[in-house]
Amino acid sequence: MKLQDLLLTPIYLAIFYGIAYGVRGKVTNVFTRRYFIPALSVKFLGAIALGLVYQFYYGGGDTFNYTKHVDIIYDAFGESPVAAIKLIFSHGEFDPVTAPYTVHMYWYKSSTEFFVVQIAAVLSLLCFNTYSVMALMFAGISFSGMWAMYLTFIRAYPLLYKRFAIAVFFLPSVFFWGSGVMKDSLCLGALGWVFYGFYHATVLKRNIFFSIVVGLIGAYVLITVKVYILLSFMPPALIWVFIENNRRIKSAALRMVLKPFFLVLGVGAGFLGATNLTAQDDRFAVDKIGERTKINQEYLYTLTKDQGSAYNIGAVDGSLGSLVTVAPQAVIVSLFRPFLFEARNPVMLLSAIEATMFIYLTVMMFYRTGIIKSFKQIASTPMVTFCFLFAIVFAIGVGTNSGNFGTLVRYKIPLMPFYLAALYIMQFQANNAKKLSRFASTEKRASMVARAA
Known part of the structure; x- marks a missing residue:
């Protein structure tokens, strides 16, 4: 960060807050209004904090690698606007006009990273290529999608607006890792x-x-x-749709008969959609998932095993069968680890505190409701079914691929709002069931007293 960041950031913050206050009335109601500005503020805080941590704690990292590429494109606008425009719309192809610039871009051929660079390069034109302001813009883009996610949850369960705000906006890992100049910010908003x-x-x-x-x-x-975020989302989402359509059938007998058919149809549609999405991408081909998982896990594990942040969930030999074997461990490590005693640095400690909260809420939910009743409740509530399926599928994917907690804490943030929201919905339903039960018991006793009189 430079003096330019210190001078321009307050000015742009005032502009962004002015826009936020102007928009707030159109996207909130009397209940959600109070969370709009605080939720945006923690995103801004996360964006600035991420840059400071990478600069002063890590001494560099992806967020600054993106901005180095952006610097090249920004400078190109002053030297050759045609080359700069071509870079912004480039797909990694060779071009004599852009070659003097792309030779200095490590990620030019990497479509995923360079897409982030292209977005940031466009934003850099609006803020004089100021890193902190670009980070605030990324936070705003991410926030727009997070607010849409929040509105979706409260559309289904309006009374849970307070708890959904916690699940979506105020988990530290989510607003820290999902707010800066990173892929995670764009993906969280897009999700x-x-x-x-x-x-x-x-x-x-x-x-x-x-x-x-x-x-x-x-x-x-x-x-x-x-793309793996969308691959994890599609099958549970399609199952959700088919369950919802099944519920709308008036005949109970027909619903029972058609339910297995709808479930199979949902799984099949999700699988076909996922395979079609990755048909041209060998990285995510179904027959190569096990092999790539093995490579990623071994690389990341070896990279950090001496730092105390690596974890081992079992042997992955490159086959799909081995992935199935380690899947339970992958779910546990993604949702409930690192444990507090495994924390080796402040970032891991933050993640460990969140994981401990997840453990507590999960255990208390199943303990108070009962294991069998809890699973029945999950199966009978389509949104909860979707949230848990998405969280589990995603947890298996990131848990088997990460190999260390430092990477995992960033990879797993898309599942965290959905998992916590599902727990809050179950808790709400269980409390309502108990209240109805107590009310029914009171009514029954009153009726018996009345008859006795």
């Missing part, structure tokens, strides 16, 4: 818009055109940057 678009277009069937457009834009970002 929120995909969730919003999917729910409104296929479940509620309202504002269909707008929902499809924003959902497709979000899906495009995920496909470009981290």
Whole structure:
């Protein structure tokens, strides 16, 4: 960060807050209004904090590697605007005009990283290539999708607006890792818009055109940057749709008969959609998932085993069968680790505190409700079914690929709002069931007293 950051950041912050206060009335109601500015503020805080941590704690990292590429494109606008425009719309191809610049870009041929560079390069033109202001803009983009995610949850369960705010906005790992000049910020915002678009277009069937457009834009970002997020989202989402349609059948007998058919159809549609998405990408081919997981896990584990942040969930030999074997451990490590005693640095400690909260809420939920009743509750509530399936599928993916807690804490943030939201919905339903039970018991006793009198 430079003197330019110190001078321009307060000015742009004032502008961004002015825009936020102007927009707030259109996207909030009397209950959600109070969370809009605080939620945006923690995103801004996370964006600035991420840059400071990478600069003064890590001494560099991805966020500054992105900005180095942006610097080259920004300078190109002063030297050759044609070359700069070509770089912004480039797909990694060779061009004599851009070659003097791309030779200095390590990520030019990497479509995922360079997509982030292209977004940041466009934003740099609006802020005189100031890193901290670009980070605030990334936080704003991410926040737009997170707010859409929040609105989707409270559309289904309006009374849980306080708890959903915690789940979506105020988990430290989520607003820290998902706010700066990083792939994670774009993906988190895109996932929120995909969730919003999917729910409104296929479940509620309202504002269909707008929902499809924003959902497709979000899906495009995920496909470009981290397609595995969309691959984890699709099968549970399609199962959700088929369960919802099954519930709307009036005949109970017909519902029971068709339910297995809808589930199989949902799984099949999700699998076909996932395979079609990756048909041209060998990195995510179904028959190579095990092999690539083995390579990623071994590389990341070896890279950090001497630092105390590596973890081992079992042997992955490159086959799909070995992935199935280690899947339970992958879910545990993604949702509930690192444990407090495994924390080796402040970042790991933060993640360990969140994991401990997840352990506590999960155990208390299943303890108070009962294991069998809890699973019945999950199966009978379509949104909860979706949230848990997405969290589990995603947890298996990142848990088997990460190999160390430093990487895992960043990879797993997309699942965290959904998992915590599902726990809050179950808790709400369980409390309501107990209240209804007590009310029914009171009514029964009053009736018996009345008859006795």
